[in-house]
Amino acid sequence: MEPDMRKVYNGLWLTLTIVTVLVTRHTFAVVDSLGCVSYNTSLLPFIALNVTLLTTHKVAASVILSAGYYDGINVYIYDGGNELSSGSVNLSRHTFGPGILLVNLTNPLTVGETHDVTARTRTGSVCSYSAKSVQATVIEQQGSVVVTTPAPLQTTTPVYVPSTPTLASAVEESGGIRVTWTTDTGQLYNIIVTAQPSSGAPVTKEVSVFGNQPQSTTIPTDRLVKGQTYTLWLIAESRGVQSSRSSPLTVTLTPSRPVLLSITPSSGDQTIAVRWRNGGGIVDRFYVRIHDTLGWSKEDEVPYRNTTDKYCHVFKAPMPGVYNMLVKSHSGQLNSSYVEFPSVTLNPSPVNISVQSKTSRSIQLNWQRTDNNIRSYKMVVSWGGSCVQTVYFADELLFPNPTSPCVSVRTEVFDVNNADITYNITGLLPYTEYQLALYVTFLSGNEPSRLNVMTEVGVPAEVYDIRVTVKETKNVSVCWKPPEPFPGPTSYTLTLVDLGEELQQDREQVIAGK
Structure with missing residues (x-):
């Protein structure tokens, strides 16, 4: 009491x-x-x-x-x-x-x-x-009780000053900056969230709170600037009376990803030019990266100029090959994720392949290396649309795995310091047109240097399976199978020897021999 x-x-x-x-x-x-x-x-x-x-x-x-x-x-x-x-x-x-x-x-x-x-x-x-x-x-109630407004009370209503809320966290999420807090319970008031950028006007959001709910809110992305650093604090307000400001927290938003414009490869001078623009918001620099399929990579820094500028950066590639280019934005201590350009291929200059000599069973080729960084080749020999030989040329460090649907697969070692390369293709057929294709092997799908070559007419081997049929005393039929392999256009000389009475009757005689 x-x-x-x-x-x-x-x-x-x-x-x-x-x-x-x-x-x-x-x-x-x-x-x-x-x-x-x-x-x-x-x-x-x-x-x-x-x-x-x-x-x-x-x-x-x-x-x-x-x-x-x-x-x-x-x-x-x-x-x-x-x-x-x-x-x-x-x-x-x-x-x-x-x-x-x-x-x-x-x-x-x-x-x-x-x-x-x-x-x-x-x-x-x-x-x-x-x-x-x-x-x-207690007094006796006489009829209805009518309550009228009493005389003004001799007291002054004290001002309710909300307690200062505690800013628990401020974290960037996909939808913006999510802010959480703790407050007094049992009262109705507003939480005023303020996000002050390092430059420019502050962003505010009011949230009505009763008791301890809600305890969080999100300042949406469309009210913020990507890449900007914000200082956040809270104030509780009730009927125009505000608490003191909470202890602040600082959040830097991840910068926007760049917008890709174009990528231009140049096989002639082995360069790749990429173009992009800022995706919006605050950026202090860009990072451009290039890498190939063999593990080589390089990254350059490009200074930021202004929001409306378009950017261009040119890489000199170390060798022909397939390359990927990526670019990302940077602001403060944060980077955007990489944006990747479509991959491009830098082809080597055409290989000038020529025939030095040929026989009925071989073709000797010669070509000049157009780039000192080329360390392997692949020669495909075809006939009639089918591959008959695959020959890999590589130095000792880049010996390829010799797999091919061709009949014959060979691997040759060549001197990487020798710009003049000669190779003799053997095991060929006489008087046959071959299709030759020379590839730079580390390029997937690059266009080869092509050459069609006809081997020389060969020296025919002996014929075989000779059959002689005597039809009449004055007619003799002679059949045989041509030499293998087919040597090319061939003439035959047939010599008949009179053997006397043994061939006077009509009969077939097989002459032994080839």
Whole structure:
């Protein structure tokens, strides 16, 4: 029971104002006659309570409430420590300041008795722990009770100053900057989130908070500048009264990815030019990277000029090959992800291949290396559309895996320091046109140097399977199979020898021999 502080006016009217300050915050479990299941010290109590009339069935009072978020007011009538009656009244959930209430009591009171009148604020099933208590004497209710506005209370409503919220985190996400905080509970106010860029106007967002919900918000990307550094802080505001500023946090947004424009390879001088522009926001430089399929790579830094500029950077490739180009933006300590250009191929200059000599069974070729970085070749020999030989040429460090659908696969070592290369293709057929294709092997799909060569006519081997048929005494038929391999255009000389009476009759005679 709070101290007895009362003043009687004409024996009936009580105009006592009590002001209390809440200094502790705890929750106490209780179940009372009006359904409060707990008392919470975070709910602010009355600033002032004036009981203007206490009858056998009603209580009339004028009150001043702290700014807050309430469902209603509970009133209890006590005699000493015993509850005699109670009642409640519902309020707007945004009620604050001075007001009048008329409460119907659940149990009738006795005229002439003096009792303690206690009131608590209520939100849901939680009541304020701190209460207002005054004493009043019960009078007989005569007809309807009419409550009029009382004279102004001789008290000043104290200003509610929200506590400073704690900025727990500020993190960049895909949708913007997500901000989280912790605050006081039990009050209705706004959280003002401010994001101050290193240059330019601040970005603000207000969030209505009751109790401790919500505890986060997101400043959307479309209100921010990519690559910018922001300093964030919070302020709590209630009815125009603001808390002090929270401790700040700093966030730098990831810069926008560059926008690719073009890529131009030049096989003649072995260069690749790439063009791009800034994707928006703040950038202090770009990084351009080139790499090939063999593991070589190089990265250059390109200074930022201004938002509208288009950028161009040229790489000198170390050798013909397939290359990939990438570019990324940089701001502060952050990089955007790489944007990759389509891969390009730098072909070597055409190989001038020539025939030095040829026989019926071989072709000797010669070519000049057009680039000192070329360290391997592949020669494909075809006939009639089918591959018959594949020959790999490589130095000792780049010996390829000799796999090919051709009939014959060979690997040759050549001197990488020799720009003049000669090779003799053997195992060929006489008088046959071969299609020769010379590839630079580390290039996938590069166009080869091509040459068609006809081998010389060969020296014919002996014919075989000779058959002689005597048709008449004056006619002889001679058949044979030509030499293998076919040597080319061939003439035959047939010599007949008279063997006497043995061939006088019609018969077939096989002459042994080839």
